[in-house]
Amino acid sequence: MIDYGQFCTVARGAEVIGERWTPLVVREMLCGSTRFNDIHRGVPRMSTSLLAQRLRKLEEVGVVKRVTATPGAPAEYHLTGAGEELRPIVMALGHWGARWIGSRLRRGQLDVGFLMWDIRRFVQLDAVPRRRRIVVQFRFPDARDAERCWWLVIDDGSVDLCRDDPGEELTLVVESSVLALTEIWTGDRDAAATVQAREVRITGAARDARDFWRWLGRSAFAGTREQALATKA
Amino acid sequence: MIDYGQFCTVARGAEVIGERWTPLVVREMLCGSTRFNDIHRGVPRMSTSLLAQRLRKLEEVGVVKRVTATPGAPAEYHLTGAGEELRPIVMALGHWGARWIGSRLRRGQLDVGFLMWDIRRFVQLDAVPRRRRIVVQFRFPDARDAERCWWLVIDDGSVDLCRDDPGEELTLVVESSVLALTEIWTGDRDAAATVQAREVRITGAARDARDFWRWLGRSAFAGTREQALATKA
DNA sequence: CAGTATCCGATGCGATACTG
DNA sequence: CAGTATCGCATCGGATACTG
Secondary structure (H helix, E strand, C coil), X not given: CCCCCCCCHHHHHHHHHCXXXXXXXXXXXXXXXXXXXXXXHHCCXXXXXXXXXXXXXXXXXXXXXXXXXXXXXXXXXEECHHHHCCHHHHHHHHHHHHHHCCCCCCHHHCCHHHHHHHHHHCCCHHHCCCCCCEEEEEECCCCCHHHCEEEEEEECCEXXXXXXXXCCCCXXXXXXXXXXXXXXXXXXXXXXXXXXXXXXXEEECHHHHHHHHHHCCCCCCHHHHHHHHHHHC | CCCCCCCCHHHHHHHHHCCCCHHHHHHHHHCCCCCHHHXXXXXXXXXXXXHHHHHHHHHHCCCEEEECCCCCCCCEEEECHHHHCCHHHHHHHHHHHHHHCXXXXXXXXXXXXXHHHHHHHCCCHHXXXXXXXXXXXXXXXXXXXXXXXXXXXXXXXXXXXXCCCCCCCCCEEEEECHHHHHHHHHCXXXXXXHXXXXXXXXXXXXXXXXXXXXXXXXXXXXXXXXXXXXXXX
């Protein structure tokens, strides 16, 4: 563990949550993930051994509480009150990043799995047309073989993300480069303009296509990003 | 530099200011230090080469602006707008630490130089009796030889910290263990109670001694700390 | 004072493999 | 699925010495 050797509480706080990867682990838990592998989806580049180590440390300092419902059941990781109070800090950091990190996305930052996981999480359920099962296929021609095709299934208020064809009638097919959809998600580009530019193509009923952009969420920081870019221009 | 390889702005922000030592360097600059060695006083355990490296990085990402008034003059480091906007984040982290880091101060976290530097910075000038030159000697019998004795000189709205006897009449002498004064500073202990317990001794005119605790500031997070400890008890 | 250059050692952490 | 164990490299950063 980091030891700054200072009594200042900024230092002591930074020792706990400033360690490499830790803020992202906390972010993931703030978004609601409680299972080890779910958390890991939010930080896929982190090795599982390191994630386990960080979770132990966070438990030790009282940010995370490890819960095992019944013996033998898989553990769940929950934020404590202290952990929950990190929310404003992590959010502020995200907004700061959205506002001040100017550079375009680098190639190495693109990750379809992470993007889709994020999208799944923030589907605007109350904006989804009710009483219908909706199946959207996402196609990313430039992604690696295994990540080229995803299905988002929304039904009765629940959202599922599949990597295997559910074999149902498709409501929509969304085809895009990884970059284009990511930039829409982050607020770097406008969805309508990107469709205009033919960098995203949506196939399906016109009404469903229009609805799509309503219930598809955006990153929590997209508004800030958008505003920052607008101000600059 | 850290590279999380994620488009999320929390990650991209953390890449910039989540690196080891960086939040403390920013904290120091938010407190007003602009010269290399002044900044270094706030992070004395950091090597100068590493500090230089971090400052370069911060300049590169637009958090710090390096300014040389006249050629040959020593450089000054100023926070940019982006840097200034880190203030709420750093402060929030400090308050979080004050509230949730339960452990007592460890021996290795004590540092008289850092404490006195902090004290000097936050003297409540408007609470200091006017029209008088005030010289306070601080004695720390348990400190290392070179750090046993300090002088705080307040005059005409300016505060100086000396390590050599200014050779003037002393208004007050404050004698304390490093721990005791540090804990008063951080809000872990009450000043009056600590004096009662004879762990701090003040010599001088009664009125000056009473005034002392009024113009001596406390850490910016002491209130939060105090409240957290009170709640627990 | 205000840093830079160099060296070298600790360790953080990634990759891989393995277990219940 | 939910992790643990082990290995080995890279790099981070501390110490020291040096410069204008």
